[in-house]
Amino acid sequence: MKTGVVFGGSGLIGGTIVNFYKQRRPGIVDMLAPSSKKVSLKNCQDIRNYLLAVKPDFVINAAIANINADPQLSFEVNYVGAINVARAAATLKVPYFFFSSAATLPQGSGLRETDTLPLNAKLSNYAKSKLMAEETLRYMADNEGLDYTCIRLSIVYGNHDHKIQGFHRLLFTIADESMPFLFTNKGTLHSYSNCRKIPYAIHHMFENRQEYSCQTYHFVDPVPVELADLIMTIKSYLQLKSPRKVYVPYSVARTGKKSIQIILRLLTKVGLKASLPPELMFLGAFYRTQTLSSEKLFNSSFVDPMPEETVYTRLPEMIVYYLNRWAHQNLITTFDEKIEFDQQIHEDFKHNPMALLESIHRDATAPFDPDTP
Ligand SMILES: NC(=O)c1ccc[n+]([C@@H]2O[C@H](COP(=O)([O-])OP(=O)(O)OC[C@H]3O[C@@H](n4cnc5c(N)ncnc54)[C@H](OP(=O)(O)O)[C@@H]3O)[C@@H](O)[C@H]2O)c1
Incomplete structure (x- = not known):
């Protein structure tokens, strides 16, 4: 039996990987998932001591600071933490799987693995830290013999997101009837990543290191999805009246967001603390097409275990799962x-x-x- 370590094992993606080895491939890999309390990626000694003691056969980094974390936390967890895990993996000479994000890519269609944004000061803390990590991992592969694979994800969908973020924030906002109109343009397309297929890819890449070592892959469903259509499909499943099929122009949405931010800041003066969902920092992305090409992975030896599955086919099950979950947590009352x-x-x-x-x-x-x- 092999030993794997996943950082971020309580998260959406890390948790799915832990669950995969427990339920679907029992007896093959003992997948250890230390919490951030046990091993914080902010702490080099934590990482070093833990990994050198456990001596795993492979390491996965699915840990991430909050999407809207400040520069220090983003730098320490997303970048330095990722690099320190890589250093330990290089010492142990074991494969390292690193998750990156479409935030490292520009807008556009059919983006390839090489189409990254140039690193610059204006990028969000999240995008900057991910780009820097990608760059340093490449450097370590060239200079330090690191065996790594970078898996770039787009908007991830799947069950067991214990926070409400990304795709699940969209679902929540519609279910909560707090989206009156469409905050996107007609025809705006995005790529989606199916969370439950990710562990199959990791396992395959682990078993075929020669092919996948020192490579970056986009892990997305092959067919992009129109945001407006996805929203209207969720709405029809939920049989709700909103959002209405009215496209709010970006300039109006941006002004609305700024006005609400000012109101929320004023409310803190009278002791009320509220904030906008962090995803709104990507408001511009709702209006811009960004689709990733999955061709490189498709042309590799990895075979999609569920080729017919898309965000649309999974919607009914995910809606039941999340609505039950949120109703139990008293987060939504409309359902x-x-x-x-x-x-x-x-x-x-x-x-x-x-x-x-x-x-x-x-x-x-x-x-x-x-x-x-
Ligand atoms: N979800 C998406 O839509 C999406 C899209 C593109 C890329 N990705 C990438 O996929 C990866 C996983 O994302 P996710 O959505 O699964 O994240 P998530 O659900 O937010 O989980 C984050 C995980 O990171 C851990 N963590 C936070 N701070 C840590 C620290 N200082 N030390 C160690 N662990 C720490 C948390 O562990 P504790 O609970 O123990 O603190 C948690 O398990 C990330 O690299 C992310 O950039 C995700």
């Missing part, structure tokens, strides 16, 4: 689908917790039998 929960337990928990406690004491507190599988 009143029956939540599967034993009605008697529900009633007892609400109105008669003593009875519930007694029945649990009677039936469900015996120590586990170690001989029962």
Whole structure:
């Protein structure tokens, strides 16, 4: 059995990888996922001590600071952390899988792996730190013998996003009926990355190092998706009235965003703290086509395990999953689908917790039998 280490194992992508090795490929890889409390990517010694002690057969970095983190945190976690993991991987001579983002690419259609933005001061902290990490990993491959693969993702969709971000923020905003109109242009296209296919690619790339070493790959569904169409499809699944099919021009959306920012700043003066979703820092991207070419990966030996699956085919299941989740967390009230929960337990928990406690004491507190599988 091999040992893998994934940083960011509690996140959307890292968690999917951990789950893959536990549920779908049990017994092949013992996938360790230290939390940021155990190993912080901000701490070089943490990384060094942990990895040199565990001696994994491969390392995956799916950790990331908050998308709107300040320069220091972005630099320390996304860049220096990524490089320190690479240094440990180079010491151990094991493959290193690094996740990057379409934020390193310009707008445009069919973007190739080589089409990166030039590194410059005006980039967001996130894009800058990712670009710098990509650049240094290339440098380390050339000069330090690092064996790495960079996997560039676009908008990722999948279950178990414990934060509400990216694609799931879009879903949340529609479900919460807080999107009155379309904040995009007609025909604006984007690429989407299917989270549950990612571990298959990692596993294949791990088993075929010669082919995938020191390479960057776009990991996106081959067919781009129109943002407006996706929004209207989600709306129709949810049978909601909003958003209306009215395209808000970018200039109006940008002015609206700035006005709300001023109002929110004023509200803090009277003790109310509220903020806009961090995704709005990418407002411009809602209005610009950015599609990534998946040709390089398609032409490699990796075979898509679920070629028919797209963001559209997964929508019904994801909607049920997230709406249940958000309803349980009291985050949305508009969705009143029956939540599967034993009605008697529900009633007892609400109105008669003593009875519930007694029945649990009677039936469900015996120590586990170690001989029962
Ligand atoms: N989601 C997307 O739409 C998307 C799009 C493009 C690229 N990507 C890339 O995919 C990768 C994974 O993203 P994600 O969406 O899965 O992220 P996520 O759900 O936000 O998870 C972030 C993970 O990073 C960990 N982390 C944060 N600070 C850390 C630190 N100082 N030290 C160690 N771990 C730390 C967190 O661990 P704790 O909970 O233990 O703090 C958490 O497990 C990132 O590289 C991201 O840039 C994602």
